[in-house]
Structures are given as C-alpha cells and as structure tokens.
Amino acid sequence: MTKTVTSTLTLSGRKFSKKELIGIQQTIKTFPNLSLTELAQTICEHLSWTTAQSRNKHNACLDALEKLEKLEKLGLVELPSKRSQKKRESKKVVWTEQSQAKPDIDSSLAELGSITLKVVTDKAEVTLWNEYVDRHHYLSYKHPIGAALKYFIMSDHPQPQVLGCLLFSASVWHLADRDQWIEWDKKDREKRLNLVINNNRFLIFPWINVPNLASKALALVTKQIRNDWQTAHGYRPVLIETFVDDSQYLGILLSGSELGMYR
Known part of the structure; x- marks a missing residue:
C-alpha cells in the first residue's frame, strides 16, 4: 500500500513539491503497464519538466525514477518492474x-x-x-x-x-x-x-x-x-x-x- 507523501523531495537537480510527488504517485497508479522509459516521458509532460528549448528532460527523469526505487521500500511509490531490453550497441564510426x-x-x-x-x-x-x-x-x-x-x-x-x-x-x-x-x-x-x-x-x-x-x-x-x-x-x-x-x-x-x- 502506498503511503501519503508528507514532504518535498529533490531528485536529479529538481525539487518536487508534495503536490507533484502525489501527482507522480497517481500517474504510476493510472498507467501501471508503462515501462520506466514511457513513464519518464509521461511524467515530464505532466510536470512540464523540460529544457530551455521545451524538450522533455527524459534522462533526468529516468535518473530520478532510479532514485525513487530506493523509496519503494518506504512505501512512497510503487514503480513498474524493469523490462529486459536488448543491450543497445553504439553505431560504429566508419573511417573514410x-x-x-x-x-x-x-x-x-x-x-x-x-x-x-x-x-x-x-x-x-x-x-x-x-x-x-x-x-x-x-x-x-x-x-x-x-x-x-x-x-x-x-x-x-x-x-x-x-x-x-x-x-x-x-x-x-x-x-x-x-x-x-x-x-x-x-x-x-x-x-x-x-x-x-x-x-x-x-x-x-x-x-x-x-x-x-x-x-x-x-x-x-x-x-x-x-x-x-x-x-x-x-x-x-x-x-x-x-x-x-x-x-x-x-x-x-x-x-x-x-x-x-x-x-
């Protein structure tokens, strides 16, 4: 059972208000089948968490979600389980x-x-x-x-x-x-x-x-x-x-x- 958020939290350089953390809890409950990557994009859109050029801070949000995993033990969030993904290989640079x-x-x-x-x-x-x-x-x-x-x-x-x-x-x-x-x-x-x-x-x-x-x-x-x-x-x-x-x-x-x- 998810506990009630009672304080603010700073993750990945962003301070989340109690209201925002509650919103994240609700997003996770509403979309339980999203992957962490999809969840990060959704949270960025809901919180308008973007760069100066209005791009979602997807990587920062993913980093924040990784840290939130530690809070699962406290019952503050229930994150979706990680999906196994094929390791992404860097594209080889061709010398000409x-x-x-x-x-x-x-x-x-x-x-x-x-x-x-x-x-x-x-x-x-x-x-x-x-x-x-x-x-x-x-x-x-x-x-x-x-x-x-x-x-x-x-x-x-x-x-x-x-x-x-x-x-x-x-x-x-x-x-x-x-x-x-x-x-x-x-x-x-x-x-x-x-x-x-x-x-x-x-x-x-x-x-x-x-x-x-x-x-x-x-x-x-x-x-x-x-x-x-x-x-x-x-x-x-x-x-x-x-x-x-x-x-x-x-x-x-x-x-x-x-x-x-x-x-």
Missing part, C-alpha cells in the same frame, strides 16, 4: 578518406591567417567530426550524454581548412575538488550544475605543428561558447572544466604535434 592524415603543416600561427571556431550542426559535418575524433583522438569517439556542442577549429590561409576539433558537454555530477573550489553545497549543485560544462574532447590533428594554436583555440572558445550554447540549448553556462590524463600529458599547453591529442 576524408579523415586520413594530411601532409604536415609546420608554420607560425600568423601564417594560417584567421583562426575561427565553427559550430558543427550540419549532418555531414557532424559525421566528419565524429570520424576525425574517433580516428585521431586516443580516447576515440563516444556519444555525449545530454546537452553538447561540437566545434571545428578552422583557418583560412592559404585555403580554408580544419585543424582540429572541440567538444563540450554536460558536466559530471560529483567532483569534490570543483565543489570545494566553487564553495557550493549539495543543494546549490543540484540547482545549478547545468551551468557547468565539460571540455571532454580537444583534438589538434597530429599533422598540425603550429605553436600557440591550442592556446588560441581555447581563448576563442571561452569568448564565444556562452552565446553558442544559448543558441543551441537556451541558456548560458558560466564555468568550463576539463580533465587531463597526466599519464599521457603534462597538463600544459604545448605546440604542434607535442600537443597533438591533448585531451
């Missing part, structure tokens, strides 16, 4: 001639002309970006979870060309050093974690040997990503974090092939 290594470029930054960052949205460009990263990044390509933004690092001299790739996506949930540096508590983090984004792929192609190119790309992205993220996802992040594998890299910006796959 487009992503093959090019002749080495050894030059100064000035000789490349204007350096710009191009947001990658076109389907063909997304496919090429995935291919470049999968082929030339030591961590290969993995589909980002949640909001994300991909860039090509471009130059325009002696002709337009791609020099590398950048990826920014949702930040990890728990990070002690970050939380200590920001000086926020669990409640603050749950409310504002979406304002922190992670640079989880940074690729300068191994045939590019240009001092200060990486620093230039990072300087550009810190100036433009808030507007680009606003356009893509409807809000402006305030903090970028990144990780460096110190068994692979020094954690400093170097030039050319030394930087290579600093990511």
Whole structure:
C-alpha cells in the first residue's frame, strides 16, 4: 500500500513539491503497464519538466525514477518492474578518406591567417567530426550524454581548412575538488550544475605543428561558447572544466604535434 507523501523531495537537480510527488504517485497508479522509459516521458509532460528549448528532460527523469526505487521500500511509490531490453550497441564510426592524415603543416600561427571556431550542426559535418575524433583522438569517439556542442577549429590561409576539433558537454555530477573550489553545497549543485560544462574532447590533428594554436583555440572558445550554447540549448553556462590524463600529458599547453591529442 502506498503511503501519503508528507514532504518535498529533490531528485536529479529538481525539487518536487508534495503536490507533484502525489501527482507522480497517481500517474504510476493510472498507467501501471508503462515501462520506466514511457513513464519518464509521461511524467515530464505532466510536470512540464523540460529544457530551455521545451524538450522533455527524459534522462533526468529516468535518473530520478532510479532514485525513487530506493523509496519503494518506504512505501512512497510503487514503480513498474524493469523490462529486459536488448543491450543497445553504439553505431560504429566508419573511417573514410576524408579523415586520413594530411601532409604536415609546420608554420607560425600568423601564417594560417584567421583562426575561427565553427559550430558543427550540419549532418555531414557532424559525421566528419565524429570520424576525425574517433580516428585521431586516443580516447576515440563516444556519444555525449545530454546537452553538447561540437566545434571545428578552422583557418583560412592559404585555403580554408580544419585543424582540429572541440567538444563540450554536460558536466559530471560529483567532483569534490570543483565543489570545494566553487564553495557550493549539495543543494546549490543540484540547482545549478547545468551551468557547468565539460571540455571532454580537444583534438589538434597530429599533422598540425603550429605553436600557440591550442592556446588560441581555447581563448576563442571561452569568448564565444556562452552565446553558442544559448543558441543551441537556451541558456548560458558560466564555468568550463576539463580533465587531463597526466599519464599521457603534462597538463600544459604545448605546440604542434607535442600537443597533438591533448585531451
């Protein structure tokens, strides 16, 4: 028997009122044959739990339902049983001639002309970006979870060309050093974690040997990503974090092939 909700609850960065929790209880009772995935979509629609671009926060709701499983023992909810599903396999990235290594470029930054960052949205460009990263990044390509933004690092001299790739996506949930540096508590983090984004792929192609190119790309992205993220996802992040594998890299910006796959 389901007990009566008597307090609010915060799950997946959202505070649920007693009324909303009671509504979730009623939804579960009304639609007992829904899978957890279908239930998450239904709850998002009932609560208007959406992103800034009015898309259902399906993954966040699924995460909340996973946590609600712990409350089943308290009798607050009765979730539908999990259905066995075939494991979803990631689509293999196919390498083509487009992503093959090019002749080495050894030059100064000035000789490349204007350096710009191009947001990658076109389907063909997304496919090429995935291919470049999968082929030339030591961590290969993995589909980002949640909001994300991909860039090509471009130059325009002696002709337009791609020099590398950048990826920014949702930040990890728990990070002690970050939380200590920001000086926020669990409640603050749950409310504002979406304002922190992670640079989880940074690729300068191994045939590019240009001092200060990486620093230039990072300087550009810190100036433009808030507007680009606003356009893509409807809000402006305030903090970028990144990780460096110190068994692979020094954690400093170097030039050319030394930087290579600093990511």
